[in-house]
Amino acid sequence: MRPLPPVPTGDLPVVVIAGRPNVGKSTLFNRLVGRRQALVADTPGVTRDRKEGVALVRGRHIRLIDTAGLEEAAPDSLFGRMRASSESAVQEADLILFCIDARAGITPADEHFAQWVRRQNRPVLLIANKAEGRQGTAAALEAYALGLGDPLGLSAEHGDGVTDLMWEIAERLPPEKVEEEEEAWAPEPELSEEEEIRPTGPLKVTIVGRPNAGKSTLLNTLLGEERMITGPEPGLTRDSIAVTLHDGDDTFEIVDTAGLRKKARIDETLEKMSVSASIEALKMAEVAVLVLDATLGVHEQDLQIARLIEREGRACVLALNKWDAVEDRTATRKAILDRLSISLAQMRGVPVVTFSALTGSAVHKLLPAVRDAWTVWNARVPTGALNRWFEEMLERHQPPLVDGRRLKLRYMTQVKARPPTFVVFGTRAEQMPDDYKRYLVNGLREEFDLPGVPIRLQTRGTK
Ligand code: GDP
Numbered sequence: 001m002r003p004l005p006p007v008p009t010g011d012l013p014v015v016v017i018a019g020r021p022n023v024g025k026s027t028l029f030n031r032l033v034g035r036r037q038a039l040v041a042d043t044p045g046v047t048r049d050r051k052e053g054v055a056l057v058r059g060r061h062i063r064l065i066d067t068a069g070l071e072e073a074a075p076d077s078l079f080g081r082m083r084a085s086s087e088s089a090v091q092e093a094d095l096i097l098f099c100i101d102a103r104a105g106i107t108p109a110d111e112h113f114a115q116w117v118r119r120q121n122r123p124v125l126l127i128a129n130k131a132e133g134r135q136g137t138a139a140a141l142e143a144y145a146l147g148l149g150d151p152l153g154l155s156a157e158h159g160d161g162v163t164d165l166m167w168e169i170a171e172r173l174p175p176e177k178v179e180e181e182e183e184a185w186a187p188e189p190e191l192s193e194e195e196e197i198r199p200t201g202p203l204k205v206t207i208v209g210r211p212n213a214g215k216s217t218l219l220n221t222l223l224g225e226e227r228m229i230t231g232p233e234p235g236l237t238r239d240s241i242a243v244t245l246h247d248g249d250d251t252f253e254i255v256d257t258a259g260l261r262k263k264a265r266i267d268e269t270l271e272k273m274s275v276s277a278s279i280e281a282l283k284m285a286e287v288a289v290l291v292l293d294a295t296l297g298v299h300e301q302d303l304q305i306a307r308l309i310e311r312e313g314r315a316c317v318l319a320l321n322k323w324d325a326v327e328d329r330t331a332t333r334k335a336i337l338d339r340l341s342i343s344l345a346q347m348r349g350v351p352v353v354t355f356s357a358l359t360g361s362a363v364h365k366l367l368p369a370v371r372d373a374w375t376v377w378n379a380r381v382p383t384g385a386l387n388r389w390f391e392e393m394l395e396r397h398q399p400p401l402v403d404g405r406r407l408k409l410r411y412m413t414q415v416k417a418r419p420p421t422f423v424v425f426g427t428r429a430e431q432m433p434d435d436y437k438r439y440l441v442n443g444l445r446e447e448f449d450l451p452g453v454p455i456r457l458q459t460r461g462t463k
């Protein structure tokens with residue numbers, strides 16, 4: 001393997017990982033820094049026993065500092081030791097990643113430490129680690145009480161949510177310094193009606209679907225001449241590859257696991273393998289292209305993969321492939337969409353493209369659709385508009401009685417994008433029955449034009 005040149009760390013934004021011992025700070029550090037850890041230029045004056053590395057987030061280098069490992073060195077109380085190890089690092093932080101263990105819940109040590117971190121007046125991103133699968137949702141909600149903003153659930157060990165984390169970090173970094181000359185030549189910014197959300201790096205896409213749907217053919221057609229295989233990046237597993245594509249001003253990175261391309265092993269059926277490979281690929285992607293063989297209609301396994309897309313919280317574009325071989329196109333399209341929307345609410349209104357990966361006909365429609373789906377996935381609904389709509393919804397259908405008492409729902413706010421995630425506040429809001437949740441989620445999708453993305457709705461009881 002050819003070593004990369006060392007990255008100078010002088011002017012890089014500083015991101016500090018903090019939290020009590022055992023929440024997974026080192027694991028997160030390794031996950032973000034990956035192979036680059038060994039590449040940090042030796043800087044004189046940097047504390048020896050501090051773990052430091054350079055990580056790449058959305059195309060920008062950051063200096064990442066792990067405050068773990070120092071706890072044992074100091075003689076103080078646990079809290080004193082944590083503080084001592086973090087104090088100097090935190091002084092120079094552009095961003096603090098404050099980690100908790102979502103499985104253990106909030107401990108008094110977390111609370112103490114959070115209080116101290118809050119007083120440092122530095123930007124903080126709260127991370128609920130060890131939240132693989134759906135574990136730790138309750139603790140993540142508890143974590144709101146730390147007063148450090150919305151917790152981001154992830155699994156440093158398994159890699160779930162790490163792509164999202166990179167986004168969240170990139171968004172909070174101080175603006176990049178522009179060379180003076182460049183600045184002098186910069187054109188006047190254009191006035192736009194609405195501020196457009198733009199990707200700050202390549203948009204990460206994955207192509208999923210059953211065996212023989214045409215995924216390899218599609219990838220090859222998309223690649224055409226423009227072919228560039230890039231090496232593993234932080235957040236990608238060792239077996240994965242990324243292929244970069246350009247479409248107009250947009251850059252796409254098609255992330256793919258080697259597993260997707262491998263033929264099934266003897267002890268694994270093709271079906272099983274394509275599902276597990278899809279899970280891996282989905283963790284790394286922002287938008288999933290679900291490829292269906294349109295001549296075969298919708299099968300249970302397609303639904304299974306669609307459910308994974310929803311579970312991983314990715315935006316979805318439905319690709320109906322082998323369109324060249326479809327006879328009655330109108331009927332086929334309708335049959336497929338009906339079947340999907342009956343089985344899966346999140347597929348209602350999903351963007352659909354029809355093409356032939358084999359002949360290349362209409363394949364050019366795919367990337368613009370991916371870009372649009374990405375934009376919806378990033379959407380932010382203003383709180384004012386959200387609550388005007390929410391009030392109407394409450395009037396149209398009163399919240400139900402639970403144990404003979406009516407739920408009092410008060411307001412709603414969007415706590416994050418990618419995917420759009422909302423929290424409803426109210427007395428005993430956490431007891432909201434699923435059908436009322438569905439009513440709200442479907443309403444949100446329609447009113448605020450959020451087709452083809454999973455919408456998360458959380459509830460928080462207030463006194
Ligand atoms: P630190 O003391 O905060 O640096 O924590 P470590 O990174 O050393 O992790 C403490 C323990 O938690 C180790 O056994 C890790 O393997 C485990 N761990 C870290 N991240 C995760 C995760 O995402 N999920 C689970 N289940 N365990 C994790």
Ligand code: GDP
Binds near residue numbers: 325355
């Ligand atoms: P994968 O398993 O999803 O990667 O599927 P492949 O790309 O290997 O394609 C499976 C089969 O479908 C191959 O025989 C392809 O030639 C065929 N195929 C792929 N795309 C199309 C298409 O657009 N039209 C037709 N008629 N056949 C296609």
